[in-house]
Amino acid sequence: MDAIDRTILTELISDGRLSFRDLAARVRLSPTATAERVRRLQETGVISGFRAEVDLAALGRPLRAFIDVRLRPGPDHAELEAGLLDQPAVLGGVHVTGRWDYTLTVACRDVAELDELVMAMPRDHGVVEMNTRLVLRELAGSGVDAVTRLLG
Amino acid sequence: MDAIDRTILTELISDGRLSFRDLAARVRLSPTATAERVRRLQETGVISGFRAEVDLAALGRPLRAFIDVRLRPGPDHAELEAGLLDQPAVLGGVHVTGRWDYTLTVACRDVAELDELVMAMPRDHGVVEMNTRLVLRELAGSGVDAVTRLLG
DNA sequence: GTTGAAAACAATGTTGG
DNA sequence: CCAACATTGTTTTCAAC
Numbered sequence: 090m091d092a093i094d095r096t097i098l099t100e101l102i103s104d105g106r107l108s109f110r111d112l113a114a115r116v117r118l119s120p121t122a123t124a125e126r127v128r129r130l131q132e133t134g135v136i137s138g139f140r141a142e143v144d145l146a147a148l149g150r151p152l153r154a155f156i157d158v159r160l161r162p163g164p165d166h167a168e169l170e171a172g173l174l175d176q177p178a179v180l181g182g183v184h185v186t187g188r189w190d191y192t193l194t195v196a197c198r199d200v201a202e203l204d205e206l207v208m209a210m211p212r213d214h215g216v217v218e219m220n221t222r223l224v225l226r227e228l229a230g231s232g233v234d235a236v237t238r239l240l241g
Numbered sequence: 242m243d244a245i246d247r248t249i250l251t252e253l254i255s256d257g258r259l260s261f262r263d264l265a266a267r268v269r270l271s272p273t274a275t276a277e278r279v280r281r282l283q284e285t286g287v288i289s290g291f292r293a294e295v296d297l298a299a300l301g302r303p304l305r306a307f308i309d310v311r312l313r314p315g316p317d318h319a320e321l322e323a324g325l326l327d328q329p330a331v332l333g334g335v336h337v338t339g340r341w342d343y344t345l346t347v348a349c350r351d352v353a354e355l356d357e358l359v360m361a362m363p364r365d366h367g368v369v370e371m372n373t374r375l376v377l378r379e380l381a382g383s384g385v386d387a388v389t390r391l392l393g
Numbered sequence: 394g395t396t397g398a399a400a401a402c403a404a405t406g407t408t409g410g
Numbered sequence: 411c412c413a414a415c416a417t418t419g420t421t422t423t424c425a426a427c
Contacts, residue, residue, distance in 0.1 A: 090300075101293035105257045108402065119413055124403075135299040140292060141253035143388055147287040150391065155337065155344065174382045177390065181383025185307065185374040192307065192374070194383075196391070222337040222344070230326045231333025231346075236295060238329065239302065239348070260421060271395055276422075395427080402421065410412080 090135070093118065095240040097126055098135070102233055105139045150178070150196040152203060153224040157189035161215040169215040176214075178206055189220070242287070245270065247392045249278055250287070254385055257291045302330070302348040304355060305376040309341035313367040321367040328366075330358055341372070 096116050100107055113123035130136045145153070160169050173179060173193060182193040197203040203221070210216040245268050252259055252267055265275040282288045297305070312321050325331060325345060334345040349355040355373070362368040 098293065098295055102295065103290075103292070105291035105293045109404095110402065120403080121405090121414090122412060133299065134296050136293050137296045137299075138294045139257035140255070140294055140385065141250065141257045141288050142290045142292055143250055143254065144286050144289045145388075145391075147285065147289075148391065153335075170380050171382075174380055174387070180387040182380040183305075183376045183383070184378040184380065185376055187372065187374045189374070191380070220339065222339045222341070224335045224337055226336040228322050228326055228334040228336065228343070230323075231335070233290075233292065235326065235332040236297075239297075239300065262421060272422075273396085273424090274394055277394095397426095398424090400421100400423075402419105404419085405417080407415085407417105409414085 092241075094126060094130060094135075097123070097130065099237050099240050101127070101136070101139075102236055145196045150198055152197040152199060154195050154197070154203060155222045155224070156193040156195060156207070156210070157191070157220045157222070158193065158210065158216045159188075159190050159218040161217050163215070165215070172214045173210070173216075176206055176209065178202055189218075246278060246282060246287075249275070249282065251389050251392050253279070253288070253291075254388055297348045302350055304349040304351060306347050306349070306355060307374045307376070308345040308347060308359070308362070309343070309372045309374070310345065310362065310368045311340075311342050311370040313369050315367070317367070324366045325362070325368075328358055328361065330354055341370075 093116050097112065100112055100115055109120045109124040109127070112127070113120040116123060118126075127136070145151070158173070160166060170182070170191075173191070174182060176195075178195045178197045180194045180196055182191045184190065185192055195203070195206060197206065207219070207221055210219055248268050249264065252264055261272040261276040261279070264279075265272040268275060270278075279288070297303070310325070312318060322334070322343075325343070326334060330347045330349045332346045332348055334343045336342065337344055347355070347358060349358065359371070359373055362371055
């Protein structure tokens, strides 16, 4: 990982479909050497994949929220986790330290769907306590820009 | 947005560098028609970009956390937001409803860096109250799989 | 939507620094 | 570690339908 690799990462984060030829021009290497560096970044796991980024609002799910949950104690956390993630609006979740066991990220069509989801959790998924926070706004410079900044 | 577009999205989410030829084979259209659909998905904002996904741990930042913060009341929230996001370890933040004003996502090299960040917030960035939650584990099926599930 | 041809591109091997 | 070049097959793009 030298400065050229960091530039490669920056460019591929901003456009994951750049051709090796164009990418090579930006890092002033030959396409061959550039492709080889990209291959190694993938092999070593620095690049974990190339993905299209989908706008959830454009897909009809403009309402984003975090749902912090605490689960009923017991040996069946794996099943409860799977059940929570199987809810259609749930995008993902992480196990965290502190007062809550998990923070789930959800994207709903409207508040009715969010309401249904929130009602289902204690009823069907072993949730004994929860707290929902609607996302009002994403701060400018979140995401791509921040990772780019990490790369100098 | 028909079933073919949804298949295109699913495939490009799992591999953003698929050639139009391969993508076309999977949706049983010609490469030309497939490329045109992808172009329209981008133009209408459904696909907001193609990006390389980098593994933060492989970049030397294995420690992820959420930091919930409440800011000092006042007219200068925009500057405070910018100051928070300028911290190197801060990946992004969202303005949320509820007890906390913002939830920041951070990726640190180690606990020392997290400690420094947490100390700096009340000192330099107008944070009057905060709560840090370490990410212990990401639930299997978060992220890509969930968006794919939304597409049926 | 399709087809087909031209242009651009990627992958590989070789030579050499 | 890299460049430069040639080769071969693939991919994209574009006109015409």
